Amino acid sequence: MSAIELSKPQWSSQKVFILAAVGSAVGLGNIWKFPYIAGENGGGAFVLVYLLCVALIGLPVLMAEIGLGRMGKANSPQAMANLAAEFRASPLWSLVGLSGVLAGVLILSFYTVIAGWAIDYFVESAVGHFRGIQADAIGKHFSDLLANPWALLFWHTVIVLMTVGIVAKGVKGGLEKAVNFMMPLLFFILLVLLGWSASQQSFGESLRFLFAPDFSKLTWEAVLIAMGHAFFTLSIGMGAMMVYGSYLPERHSIPKAAVWIVFADTAVALLAGIIIFTVVFGNGLEPGAGPGLLFQTLPVAFGQMSGGWFWGTLFFFLVVLAALSSAISLIEPAVSWVEQNWRMKRSTATWLLGFLVWLLGIGTVLSFNAWKHVHFLPGKTFFDSLDFITANIMLPLGGMLMAIFMAWVVSDKARQAEFRLPPALDGAFRFDLRAIAPVGVLIVFASNLVSDPY
Ligand code: PFF
Ligand code: NA
Numbered sequence: 001m002s003a004i005e006l007s008k009p010q011w012s013s014q015k016v017f018i019l020a021a022v023g024s025a026v027g028l029g030n031i032w033k034f035p036y037i038a039g040e041n042g043g044g045a046f047v048l049v050y051l052l053c054v055a056l057i058g059l060p061v062l063m064a065e066i067g068l069g070r071m072g073k074a075n076s077p078q079a080m081a082n083l084a085a086e087f088r089a090s091p092l093w094s095l096v097g098l099s100g101v102l103a104g105v106l107i108l109s110f111y112t113v114i115a116g117w118a119i120d121y122f123v124e125s126a127v128g129h130f131r132g133i134q135a136d137a138i139g140k141h142f143s144d145l146l147a148n149p150w151a152l153l154f155w156h157t158v159i160v161l162m163t164v165g166i167v168a169k170g171v172k173g174g175l176e177k178a179v180n181f182m183m184p185l186l187f188f189i190l191l192v193l194l195g196w197s198a199s200q201q202s203f204g205e206s207l208r209f210l211f212a213p214d215f216s217k218l219t220w221e222a223v224l225i226a227m228g229h230a231f232f233t234l235s236i237g238m239g240a241m242m243v244y245g246s247y248l249p250e251r252h253s254i255p256k257a258a259v260w261i262v263f264a265d266t267a268v269a270l271l272a273g274i275i276i277f278t279v280v281f282g283n284g285l286e287p288g289a290g291p292g293l294l295f296q297t298l299p300v301a302f303g304q305m306s307g308g309w310f311w312g313t314l315f316f317f318l319v320v321l322a323a324l325s326s327a328i329s330l331i332e333p334a335v336s337w338v339e340q341n342w343r344m345k346r347s348t349a350t351w352l353l354g355f356l357v358w359l360l361g362i363g364t365v366l367s368f369n370a371w372k373h374v375h376f377l378p379g380k381t382f383f384d385s386l387d388f389i390t391a392n393i394m395l396p397l398g399g400m401l402m403a404i405f406m407a408w409v410v411s412d413k414a415r416q417a418e419f420r421l422p423p424a425l426d427g428a429f430r431f432d433l434r435a436i437a438p439v440g441v442l443i444v445f446a447s448n449l450v451s452d453p454y
Contacts, residue, residue: 016176017248020329021066021261023179024240026186027326028114029233030269031319032294035276037225039287042217043209046226047273049218053230054266057440060432061399062236063258064406067418069245070254071410075336076100076239079246080405089409096401100238101334103394105353107238108330109360110383112163115323116155117295120145122316125299130312133303135283135296142295146368156361159320163327164354167335168347179325183264186318189311190271193298196305197275202282209277209287210270220447227444228392233265235326237399239333254419275301291383331357360386400441407433 038046072079077097084093124130130138145151166175197203231237248254272294279297280287289296302312331353338349363371367383376385406415407430416426 013247013249014252017244017252018257018260019176019180020244020247020325021235021241021257022183022264023176023322023325024235024244024329025233025261025265025326026183026268027322028111028118028319029229029326030265031272031322032114032118032291034229034233034269035273036289036291036293037229038210038273039277039280039293040290041219041222041225042214043277043287044211044213045215045218046222047210048213049223050226050229051266053227053440054234054262056432057227057399057437058230058234058236059258059262060429061231061403061437062234062241062261063254063419063429064433065236065239065241065399065402066245066248066254066258067415068402068406069239069242070248070250071414071418072242073246075340076242076333077337078340079242083405083410087409087411087414089405093401093405093409096398096405097239097242097333097337099394100240100242100398101337103238103390103398104240104330104333105357106360106386106394107232107390108163108327109357110364110386111323111327111330112159112357113152113156113361113364113383114291115159115320115327116152117145118316118319118323119155119158120151121295121299122313122320125302125309125313125316128309130299130303131309133299135279135285135300138299138303139296142292146292149365149369152365152368153362156365157358159323159327160354160358160361162324163331163357164350166324167328167331168350168354170346175325175328178321182318182321185314186322187268187271189315189318190268190275192311193275193301193305193315194271196301197278200278200282202278202280203274205281206274206277209281210273220444220451224392224444224448227441228396231395231399232391233269234262235329237395237397237402239398240329242402243332243336244329255421255425396441396445400438403433403437 038050068083069076069079072083074082075097077094080097081091081094084091124141129141197206235241245254248257276294276297277287279285279301280293283300285297298315299312302308302315305311331350334353335346335349338344338353339346342349344352363382364386367381371382374381376382377388380388415430419426419429421429
């Protein structure tokens with residue numbers, strides 16, 4: 001085979017990888033979750049801990065996970081099993097992959113419900129219901145939506161069907177191309193909104209809230225939530241990046257791709273936060289309003305901007321798209337595992353898992369109305385419990401084990417060949433994976449058990 005024939009498919013795989021990975025990372029975690037958990041946990045100090053976790057744990061674990069995918073070349077439990085065999089470690093390492101498969105299904109079951117809110121907002125905005133809307137009116141629209149389980153179930157069903165349709169038919173290439181074009185557009189709208197925010201009086205207060213740390217407000221639980229969110233937002237610790245990593249040709253640099261993913265993801269989150277808190281402080285709203293924060297604030301900004309109908313409608317459309325490109329990566333580890341392990345057709349596996357996700361999602365739908373006061377974990381609704389178990393426990397645990405595997409089980413030679421870092425950086429990378437990331441996760445886990453025992 002000639003060099004040209006070889007390089008062509010590889011180049012397109014590299015593109016597919018970056019598109020898929022950024023599409024997976026940038027999603028509801030950035031635009032919906034980051035602002036509301038930052039608001040609930042007092043702002044600045046929480047944001048600083050989150051940024052430290054992204055830099056010190058998120059980036060190296062993201063690199064390790066992509067590397068494991070490229071080396072293991074299979075669905076995530078099988079990739080871990082292959083590597084464990086290659087490096088003479090216990091076959092139990094495949095459990096890391098399995099727990100990730102489960103985490104993906106659990107996360108997707110609430111992710112689709114929230115994406116359903118965004119699609120409702122897209123429709124409401126498109127038909128003009130949000131023109132010039134004020135904070136109290138949008139607040140009422142949102143609480144009416146949440147109080148109506150049938151509306152939530154309807155949109156949840158729509159999003160699950162869209163996700164399953166895309167994954168079952170394998171038309172992901174089309175979605176990735178759309179994401180390639182739409183994500184820069186989303187970024188552009190955020191910049192437009194940033195310009196609007198900067199012209200508001202409450203802009204300074206928003207910046208102070210997010211970036212002036214007040215450590216007296218920081219609890220160990222807040223640190224756990226910040227750390228968990230670093231995993232959630234980068235899509236790491238559950239095998240999604242492992243699956244995507246297997247697309248990445250050997251000659252492309254994992255560190256470069258990872259830095260780009262982290263940069264894009266962090267920028268979107270911070271922009272969303274700055275804009276949302278400008279609206280919060282400009283309208284006397286509550287920073288700790290919870291999961292509704294995005295939905296109770298941004299329509300007010302669009303309502304006041306010129307061309308707000310257009311920008312608002314486009315914005316919620318792009319949020320739905322960003323959510324879909326994350327949703328397909330949440331179900332992919334489960335689909336490829338079921339497909340290969342149970343010898344099932346890809347489409348059958350996808351529909352089966354989609355049904356499971358849909359069923360579980362009903363619990364989240366009810367968390368905002370009929371089961372509002374029903375607690376599964378202490379003080380936590382069904383939705384809060386799922387979110388807590390996945391983002392704050394399963395992902396950090398999975399990511400920690402991937403770090404340990406890459407740094408202690410994979411040989412130095414194999415790691416160096418995989419990442420091709422200059423010696424000093426390779427040493428820092430190994431030290432981070434061996435010590436900083438796992439010890440960091442353990443300290444945060446242990447402190448929560450001690451300070452807040454169930
Ligand atoms: N990173 C996505 C977000 O920030 O919205 C959520 C996510 C996708 C988490 C895929 C985990 C994952 F595997
Ligand atoms: Na994200």
